[in-house]
Amino acid sequence: MMLVVLRVVVCVHMLIILDLSYCDIQGPISSPFSNLTRLTSLNLAENHLNGSIPSSLLNLQRLTDLDLSWNKLSGQIPNVFDRITNLQTLSLHDNNFQGMLPSSLFTLTRLSQLDCSYNQIEGPLPNELLSNNIIGWSKFSGKFPQLEYLELSNNKLEGKVPKWIHDIPSLFHLKLSHNMFTFLNGSIPSSLSNLHHLVYLVLSRNNLSGKIPNLPSSLFTLTRLSQLDCSSNQIEGPLSDKVAFSNLTELFLEALQLLSNNIIGYSKFSGNFPQLKYLELSNNKLEGKVPKWIHDIHSLIHLKLSHNMFTSIGPISSPFSNLTHLTSLNLAGNQLNSSIPSSLLNLQRLTHLDLSMNDLSGQIPNVFDRLTNLQTLSLHDNNFQGKLPSSLFALTQLSSLDYSNNEIEGPLPNKL
Numbered sequence: 001m002m003l004v005v006l007r008v009v010v011c012v013h014m015l016i017i018l019d020l021s022y023c024d025i026q027g028p029i030s031s032p033f034s035n036l037t038r039l040t041s042l043n044l045a046e047n048h049l050n051g052s053i054p055s056s057l058l059n060l061q062r063l064t065d066l067d068l069s070w071n072k073l074s075g076q077i078p079n080v081f082d083r084i085t086n087l088q089t090l091s092l093h094d095n096n097f098q099g100m101l102p103s104s105l106f107t108l109t110r111l112s113q114l115d116c117s118y119n120q121i122e123g124p125l126p127n128e129l130l131s132n133n134i135i136g137w138s139k140f141s142g143k144f145p146q147l148e149y150l151e152l153s154n155n156k157l158e159g160k161v162p163k164w165i166h167d168i169p170s171l172f173h174l175k176l177s178h179n180m181f182t183f184l185n186g187s188i189p190s191s192l193s194n195l196h197h198l199v200y201l202v203l204s205r206n207n208l209s210g211k212i213p214n215l216p217s218s219l220f221t222l223t224r225l226s227q228l229d230c231s232s233n234q235i236e237g238p239l240s241d242k243v244a245f246s247n248l249t250e251l252f253l254e255a256l257q258l259l260s261n262n263i264i265g266y267s268k269f270s271g272n273f274p275q276l277k278y279l280e281l282s283n284n285k286l287e288g289k290v291p292k293w294i295h296d297i298h299s300l301i302h303l304k305l306s307h308n309m310f311t312s313i314g315p316i317s318s319p320f321s322n323l324t325h326l327t328s329l330n331l332a333g334n335q336l337n338s339s340i341p342s343s344l345l346n347l348q349r350l351t352h353l354d355l356s357m358n359d360l361s362g363q364i365p366n367v368f369d370r371l372t373n374l375q376t377l378s379l380h381d382n383n384f385q386g387k388l389p390s391s392l393f394a395l396t397q398l399s400s401l402d403y404s405n406n407e408i409e410g411p412l413p414n415k416l
């Protein structure tokens with residue numbers, strides 16, 4: 001297969017665009033590609049290529065787009081990007097590349113998309129972008145002036161998130177998750193709010209620390225943001241920035257994930273998130289009542305508040321009743337100690353409900369005929385009493401039901 005393909009290729013020296021993605025090609029990248037000197041776009045994604053990138057591949061001086069993603073390539077990425085200065089998109093993700101990112105990569109001033117995620121790349125990012133040996137270059141401000149998409153997640157990168165990342169005005173997609181990054185001054189800096197075009201900001205699973213009020217005041221001015229994920233870092237402090245959250249009427253945030261930090265309190269926090277669909281604040285130290293502003297996010301589809309210290313579902317008589325789009329509600333591992341308010345079971349679209357590991361008591365209300373879409377129901381490790389309600393057994397979509405470790409009594413129905 002490989003030989004046949006390459007014969008064809010070598011005959012076609014005039015080739016400008018070559019797409020051999022999904023072709024089942026195995027073995028190393030062979031040298032004939034380097035004779036295709038007119039090539040501007042080379043796509044070898046989704047094959048079984050292994051070995052390292054031959055540096056001859058990067059002799060293709062006209063190359064603007066190179067995609068080697070989803071292969072088994074390994075070794076260091078060769079430090080010869082100064083030969084292909086026209087490169088605009090580079091996709092190396094989902095391989096086994098090791099070592100540091102080569103310094104010449106950071107001279108590619110025309111880059112608009114760089115994706116090196118899901119490799120074993122290690123070491124720090126350069127503090128400064130290197131000059132390109134062009135006289136007078138240092139006077140240019142942005143050195144990645146066209147970069148829109150920067151994806152370095154799931155590697156072994158460490159050290160500080162360099163200042164130049166905060167200075168790429170065109171960036172709309174920034175994902176650095178699953179590395180060991182820290183920020184310059186320890187906490188998430190306000191200068192990230194220079195990135196006015198950001199739509200996706202994912203910093204989860206790093207070593208970022210900081211007080212939570214610092215996070216909103218800088219980031220929540222990014223009005224195009226649709227995903228903000230700072231989960232599993234070392235962020236701590238009260239969720240109580242009354243200033244920064246007051247003007248959020250146009251924040252197009254669709255997902256806010258701050259789970260697994262050390263966030264405490266929320267009392268003064270008053271967000272207004274008209275588009276928020278996905279909210280996760282689980283594994284923090286939030287206590288007291290589930291705050292009113294959460295009950296007011298009409299757009300929510302997924303709400304996960306598990307493993308906090310909430311003692312009450314809400315300040316109002318019919319909690320969550322306005323969240324009519326909710327399909328998944330997880331309140332597990334809190335200290336809720338009332339009975340289940342029957343209004344909770346008005347959420348007709350609910351497919352997943354987890355109330356396990358609380359101190360909920362009383363009878364389980366017999367109103368499951370309202371929840372006909374329910375697929376999973378976890379009520380285990382509470383203090384529920386009485387019989388299982390008959391309406392529970394009419395749930396035809398249910399695939400998982402766990403009510404262990406309660407004080408439920410009586411027989412199960414003979415027939416469903």
Ligand SMILES: *[C@@H]1O[C@H](CO)[C@@H](O)[C@H](O)[C@H]1NC(C)=O
Pocket residue numbers: 010031032035
């Ligand atoms: C590539 O080009 C070089 C020099 O032009 C030539 O010697 C070599 O045979 C070519 N390789 C292939 C596989 O065509």
Ligand SMILES: *[C@@H]1O[C@H](CO)[C@@H](O)[C@H](O)[C@H]1NC(C)=O
Pocket residue numbers: 026027028050051
């Ligand atoms: C590449 O894969 C082939 C089998 O497809 C294997 O024989 C060869 O040893 C591999 N080479 C490397 C460098 O892993």
Ligand SMILES: *[C@@H]1O[C@H](CO)[C@@H](O)[C@H](O)[C@H]1NC(C)=O
Pocket residue numbers: 163184185189190191
């Ligand atoms: C770090 O702190 C110094 C001194 O407080 C400040 O001048 C600088 O702007 C901060 N850097 C960032 C990225 O926030």
Ligand SMILES: *[C@@H]1O[C@H](CO)[C@@H](O)[C@H](O)[C@H]1NC(C)=O
Pocket residue numbers: 158159180182186207209
């Ligand atoms: C995480 O950051 C702290 C300082 O903020 C530092 O002492 C520690 O070594 C860092 N951990 C890793 C794994 O980089």
Ligand SMILES: *[C@@H]1O[C@H](CO)[C@@H](O)[C@H](O)[C@H]1NC(C)=O
Pocket residue numbers: 243244246247
């Ligand atoms: C919120 O909006 C008001 C009125 O437009 C303005 O005066 C205030 O500075 C804004 N607050 C923030 C934190 O942007």
Ligand SMILES: *[C@@H]1O[C@H](CO)[C@@H](O)[C@H](O)[C@H]1NC(C)=O
Pocket residue numbers: 295296316317318319320321322
């Ligand atoms: C539901 O929303 C309406 C309209 O925004 C509001 O008046 C009412 O107080 C809300 N109810 C609850 C229980 O939050």
Ligand SMILES: *[C@@H]1O[C@H](CO)[C@@H](O)[C@H](O)[C@H]1NC(C)=O
Pocket residue numbers: 311337338
């Ligand atoms: C529930 O817990 C709160 C706070 O710990 C307590 O004040 C209240 O009496 C408890 N209610 C019940 C029914 O146990």
